Amino acid sequence: VSVDLMCLAARLDEARRVAIFGGTHGNEMSGVMLVNLWVQNNTEVQRKGVEVQPFITNPKAVEKCTRYVDTDLNRAFTPENLSTLGGGDLPYEVRRAQEINRMFGPKGSPEAYDVIFDLHNTTSNMGCTLLLESSKDHFNLQMMNYIQKSIFPASCLVLLNEHPLLKYSTSRSVAKHPVGLEVGPQPQGVLRSNIFESMRDILKHALDFIELFNAGMEFPPCTVEVFRLSERIDYPRDDNGNIIAMVHPNLQDCDWEPLNPGDPMFQTFDGKTIHYQGSGTVYPTFINEAAYYEKQQAFATTRRESLVASAIRKA
Numbered sequence: 001v002s003v004d005l006m007c008l009a010a011r012l013d014e015a016r017r018v019a020i021f022g023g024t025h026g027n028e029m030s031g032v033m034l035v036n037l038w039v040q041n042n043t044e045v046q047r048k049g050v051e052v053q054p055f056i057t058n059p060k061a062v063e064k065c066t067r068y069v070d071t072d073l074n075r076a077f078t079p080e081n082l083s084t085l086g087g088g089d090l091p092y093e094v095r096r097a098q099e100i101n102r103m104f105g106p107k108g109s110p111e112a113y114d115v116i117f118d119l120h121n122t123t124s125n126m127g128c129t130l131l132l133e134s135s136k137d138h139f140n141l142q143m144m145n146y147i148q149k150s151i152f153p154a155s156c157l158v159l160l161n162e163h164p165l166l167k168y169s170t171s172r173s174v175a176k177h178p179v180g181l182e183v184g185p186q187p188q189g190v191l192r193s194n195i196f197e198s199m200r201d202i203l204k205h206a207l208d209f210i211e212l213f214n215a216g217m218e219f220p221p222c223t224v225e226v227f228r229l230s231e232r233i234d235y236p237r238d239d240n241g242n243i244i245a246m247v248h249p250n251l252q253d254c255d256w257e258p259l260n261p262g263d264p265m266f267q268t269f270d271g272k273t274i275h276y277q278g279s280g281t282v283y284p285t286f287i288n289e290a291a292y293y294e295k296q297q298a299f300a301t302t303r304r305e306s307l308v309a310s311a312i313r314k315a
C-alpha cells in the first residue's frame with residue numbers, strides 16, 4: 001500500500017486556457033515579432049484540447065519601440081494597482097494592467113488563465129532562460145524539465161524568482177502558472193534570427209507539454225536544477241549617484257558562470273579592479289542588462305539548487 005501511495009501522481013487541472021504575451025516590453029523584438037506573427041496566423045501555436053491566445057500586452061510601447069510609456073508594465077500587477085480607481089488619471093501601464101487582469105485573470109481567482117507565457121529579450125548573454133515564480137509550482141517544474149529534455153543538446157536554464165524583497169508583480173503573474181521566457185543576447189529594438197528561433201523552439205515544446213498533459217500523460221517525479229535569485233548588485237557610484245565603474249571584462253558575458261569571492265567584478269574608469277566580496281560561489285545573471293541601469297542593477301546573483309517535482313497527471 002505504501003509503495004502504491006508513493007507512486008500516486010498529483011492530480012492537477014487541465015491547462016485549457018493558455019496565453020502567449022509579447023511586447024510586455026515594447027523594445028524586446030523577438031517576443032513582439034513572434035506574437036504579431038501568431039496573431040496573424042495561429043496555426044503554429046494551436047494544440048489539441050487547448051485554447052491558445054497570442055496577445056500584445058503593451059501596444060503603445062511596441063509602437064514607440066520603447067520598454068514602456070509611463071511605468072514598467074512588468075512591475076505593475078500589484079494588488080494596489082489592480083484595485084485602484086481613477087481611470088484616465090492613471091499611468092497608461094496601470095490602466096493596461098487592469099485591462100489585462102480583467103481579460104486573463106482576475107489574478108489569484110479560479111477564473112484566471114491556466115498558463116501565461118511572457119516573452120522577453122535581454123541584452124545579457126544569458127542564452128535561453130525560463131523564469132519560474134514559485135518553487136512549489138509542480139506543473140511548471142514538470143514543464144521546464146520536459147522542455148530541457150526536448151531541446152537537448154541545446155540548453156535552457158531555470159531562474160527562480162521567489163525572493164521576498166526582490167520579487168515583482170509581473171504580467172504573467174495573472175495566470176495560475178506563470179512562465180517567463182528570457183532569451184539573449186539581443187540588443188533593444190533589434191531582431192536576431194538565432195534568438196528569435198530559440199524562443200520559437202522553446203514555446204513549441206512548452207505547448208507540446210500542455211497538449212500531452214491534457215491528453216492524460218503522466219509525468220514521473222523528476223529533479224530540476226534551478227538558479228534562485230539571491231541579490232541585486234548595483235554599479236559603484238559617486239555621491240551624486242553617477243556610475244564610476246563598468247562591468248569588468250572578466251565578468252562581461254559570463255552569465256551563469258561561477259563567481260567566487262575575490263573574482264573581478266567591476267573596472268573603474270581609472271583602471272582599478274573591484275572584486276566580488278560575497279560569501280561563497282554565486283552564479284551571476286542579467287549581467288549588464290540595458291534595462292536595469294534605471295533599476296540600479298549591474299547584475300543579479302543566484303544560487304544553484306535542485307528542486308523535486310512530484311509526479312503529475314490531469315485530474
Ligand SMILES: CC(=O)N[C@@H](CC(=O)O)C(=O)O
Nearest residue numbers: 025074120121122131180291
Ligand atoms: C530584461 C527584462 O525585461 N527582464 C524581465 C524579467 C522578467 O520578466 O521577470 C523584467 O525585468 O521584467
Ligand SMILES: [Zn+2]
Nearest residue numbers: 025028120121
Ligand atoms: Zn523584458
